[in-house]
Amino acid sequence: MRISAEKERKFLEAVFQKQNFSKQDGKLLADTLVDADLRGISSHGIQRLAWYTRMIKDHTLEPTQQPEILKETSTSVLVDANKSMGQIASAFTMNKLIEKTKKMGLSMGVIRNSNHFGTAGYYSRMACKEGLIGISTTNTRPLVVPTNSLEAFLGSNAFAFTFPADPHPFVFDGATSVVSSGKIQVLAKKGEQIPGDWAVDENREVLHDAKTVEDNLATIAFSEDRPGGGVLTLGGQKESNSNYKGFGNSLIIEILTGILAQGSLSADTNTGKHDFSQFFMTIDPAVFGDLEVLKKNVSEMFDRIRNLKHVPGTKIMIPGDREYKHYEENKVQGVAIDDETIAEMKQVGTEFGVEIPAEIIR
Secondary structure, three states: OEEEEEHHHHHHHHEEOOOOOOHHHHHHHHHHHHHHHHHHOHHHOOHHHHHHHHHHOOOOOOOOEEEEEEEEOOOOOEEEEHHHHHHHHHHHHHHHHHHHHHOOEEEEEEEEOOOOOOOOHHHHHHHHHHEEEEEEEEOOOOOOOOOOOOEEEEOOOEEEEEEOOEEEEEEEEEEOEOOOOOHHHHHHHHHHOOOOOOEEEEOEEEEOEHHHHHHHHHHHHHHOOOEEEEEEEEEOHHHHHOOHHHHHHHHHHHHHHHOOOOOOOHHHHOOOOEEEEEEEEEEOOHHHHOHHHHHEEEEEEHHHHHOOOOOOOOOOOOOOOOHHHHHHHHHHHEEOOHHHHHHHHHHHHHHHHOOOOOOOOO
16 A cells, blocks of 8 residues: 555654654655665564654663764764664764764764664765765674574664765665565565575575564564574675675674774674664765766766667666666555555554554554
């Protein structure tokens, strides 16, 4: 089913207000979820609402608490999110870095005691709107099995990178694992099978039933009783396909986040503090040359790649192309929401006394 993005936004803002987020924070949270749905990244859209609601109830996140700067220089900032929602601390930090980078050419920020922050690309695009390169990363719950391992240790550990370009910015935003857990959640809600070799069981045998994998990941991520199996690193099942490179990428994100923040490793976020950490970096490309020339050069490179000879019936797309295409289409036709997420919306709306958009009342 589809509903208009603005009706989704209105519903989310009303729910977040009832959950004791400030009006400003509620608008930000709603925008990050609506933005993900508009871009076709439903794994990080409104389907996360029920999970966020559970985290409020168990005090993993505290809606009224605000991020605090612990240490700051002209080119860096260390932020304590104070168990606020990851989006709140991340937008706060990125705005600080944009200010610093416009003065100094480069800056970096680390957040500790944070939570899920939505899509990594949201914050990198904040920098890009100001003519800057943006880098955003986070660790997550333990979901990913290292090369040759039978049990999860790493998070899906998202990485986003943006660069100003035409007709839209270059935006790479993806997990350093084969897939994010959210995509498996969406397939499980729809009763669909996993199309590729994304996840394994306790014997490192590939699984394709999304519901089975999701149930296993939920047990791994939200309890101390950790069964075997999990999501594969980039490169998939076998070392012969260079899955150790994906393992290395995941470790880099783990070091930039949990280690630099002196917070929990992904492996330990399901016990104790339940905290995530984030790392951000902004760079002013103009310190290396005229921004318009750089934009022209990178845009021409992308066009050359798009126009390479390609497999019949396919299209070469630069990272970001698909999301911007979805964004324009979904602004007109509305965002798609699966039946189980609709049921969750109804439950949350009823609990907090928020009217459900008329299109999904059955």
